Amino acid sequence: MRPKPRRQPHHSSRPGTPNRRAHPPSPARHPELPPEFEQLFDALDEVYGDPRTVRTPLDAELWASAFLGGLWTAALQQDDEPEGAELGLVEVLELVGSPRTQAVLCAVASVASPAVAGRAAEASERLFRKGVRRPDWYGAALQPVEFLEGWSVSDVFADGELLIAAFKRGKDKYAFTATVANNAQGSVVEVLLVDPADLPDILAEIRAEFAEAAEGVFSLDRIEAGELRRRLEPAVLETVVDEDEFDGGPDDLEPDEDEDEDEEGGEDGEDEESDDDLDEIEDLEDFEDFEDFGGDLDDLDEEDDEGDDFAALRALMLSRLAVLPEPAELPGGADFGYDLDDLPTLLDEFAACDEARSLPYPAIVREWGEVFARLSLTEFAGDPPLYGPEKFDTLINVLIPARVNADDAQLELLEPVAMAWARWSTRRVGLAEPVVDYLVQELQESFEDFPEAYGDPVFTMDRHMFGFTMQSTAG
Numbered sequence: 001m002r003p004k005p006r007r008q009p010h011h012s013s014r015p016g017t018p019n020r021r022a023h024p025p026s027p028a029r030h031p032e033l034p035p036e037f038e039q040l041f042d043a044l045d046e047v048y049g050d051p052r053t054v055r056t057p058l059d060a061e062l063w064a065s066a067f068l069g070g071l072w073t074a075a076l077q078q079d080d081e082p083e084g085a086e087l088g089l090v091e092v093l094e095l096v097g098s099p100r101t102q103a104v105l106c107a108v109a110s111v112a113s114p115a116v117a118g119r120a121a122e123a124s125e126r127l128f129r130k131g132v133r134r135p136d137w138y139g140a141a142l143q144p145v146e147f148l149e150g151w152s153v154s155d156v157f158a159d160g161e162l163l164i165a166a167f168k169r170g171k172d173k174y175a176f177t178a179t180v181a182n183n184a185q186g187s188v189v190e191v192l193l194v195d196p197a198d199l200p201d202i203l204a205e206i207r208a209e210f211a212e213a214a215e216g217v218f219s220l221d222r223i224e225a226g227e228l229r230r231r232l233e234p235a236v237l238e239t240v241v242d243e244d245e246f247d248g249g250p251d252d253l254e255p256d257e258d259e260d261e262d263e264e265g266g267e268d269g270e271d272e273e274s275d276d277d278l279d280e281i282e283d284l285e286d287f288e289d290f291e292d293f294g295g296d297l298d299d300l301d302e303e304d305d306e307g308d309d310f311a312a313l314r315a316l317m318l319s320r321l322a323v324l325p326e327p328a329e330l331p332g333g334a335d336f337g338y339d340l341d342d343l344p345t346l347l348d349e350f351a352a353c354d355e356a357r358s359l360p361y362p363a364i365v366r367e368w369g370e371v372f373a374r375l376s377l378t379e380f381a382g383d384p385p386l387y388g389p390e391k392f393d394t395l396i397n398v399l400i401p402a403r404v405n406a407d408d409a410q411l412e413l414l415e416p417v418a419m420a421w422a423r424w425s426t427r428r429v430g431l432a433e434p435v436v437d438y439l440v441q442e443l444q445e446s447f448e449d450f451p452e453a454y455g456d457p458v459f460t461m462d463r464h465m466f467g468f469t470m471q472s473t474a475g
């Protein structure tokens with residue numbers, strides 16, 4: 001539906017590419033840092049640069065956002081509260097009190113949640129008073145964040161929305177795009193960081209692509225800051241990543257055994273002294289699972305075709321959305337869709353439409369309609385009963401194969417009922433005939449994959465173990 005925005009050069013972590021920013025070699029390991037932090041700091045430095053020596057606040061914020069994303073992911077895996085882990089992180093960084101941890105505190109103060117950012121700023125100030133200098137970019141990081149522009153790319157079916165937000169702080173200008181999928185309960189399914197200078201070209205490409213589609217299906221609209229926050233912030237907060245995305249293990253980051261032995265046997269016994277300091281950290285075990293996140297950092301740029309890493313950009317996105325005006329409230333009395341209490345009336349309306357009445361076996365037709373309605377309520381965000389191409393495809397090739405046990409006569413009616421539902425629901429909300437025809441064509445393509453999906457052994461097992469059986473018959 002849209003071209004992919006171009007990524008900023010500083011994302012690249014591939015060795016030898018011209019886009020990769022050169023930065024000084026990582027300094028010698030600080031023995032006072034816990035080993036799991038040391039390994040992660042090194043991994044983050046490889047991707048984003050050392051936060052002590054990067055050129056701009058954005059580079060350091062990307063570093064810190066990825067770090068906080070790792071804590072958030074580890075907390076999800078352990079059913080813990082992410083903010084508690086972040087506050088513990090601040091205590092550890094202040095206790096270590098090195099220039100490296102001072103730089104991390106400054107970056108965390110720029111992108112963390114208000115409570116954590118405030119605690120990090122206070123810890124940074126205490127270290128500064130003790131003589132631990134702040135990084136050169138710190139002054140620029142104190143400048144206010146400015147909102148430049150926001151855009152919405154959406155379809156008339158409310159299947160999903162591409163939201164674009166551009167910001168500025170000092171000389172740093174950047175934008176992120178987030179794809180919110182209503183066929184995935186309103187979750188963010190892709191995020192990209194882009195250069196605002198590329199936005200005119202990106203928007204022009206989107207307009208050109210829309211010109212080839214059916215009139216009235218897609219729209220590109222500029223939106224105000226408060227409206228952007230209303231649409232995007234809940235999606236970012238509610239998105240929960242799949243654990244499979246974070247299967248990188250600590251083995252990927254474990255230092256060489258010989259290197260460990262050399263460090264432990266330092267000539268002046270400095271390591272032992274640092275270990276004594278770390279004995280004061282009572283909650284260090286809270287960060288053990290965070291080590292798992294490091295293995296994914298080396299793979300960030302191997303997923304260019306799938307967007308940037310959501311967890312790594314999550315804190316940065318939330319911090320920028322937080323500077324926007326409070327979300328606008330929906331108009332009073334606005335009616336968006338229906339609920340379970342409305343089902344009988346809704347199904348009566350569907351069964352009475354011309355498309356449904358022309359089909360045989362009214363009981364089966366009505367039951368399929370109820371399947372569509374109930375799955376829409378439980379599985380999708382947006383405005384039911386309207387299904388767009390993406391929602392229909394998920395319904396036809398995922399949800400029904402995994403949830404609904406149907407006999408041959410019932411399955412034979414599925415496609416005709418879906419076509420009837422598509423025409424009835426689009427006309428019900430006043431969509432133009434070209435839009436109706438577009439949806440029907442897309443739906444026909446989805447049904448090309450249905451036989452294979454319904455016969456998939458995994459779906460077959462799921463629906464027999466956890467699904468339900470249709471009751472209406474052709475008798």
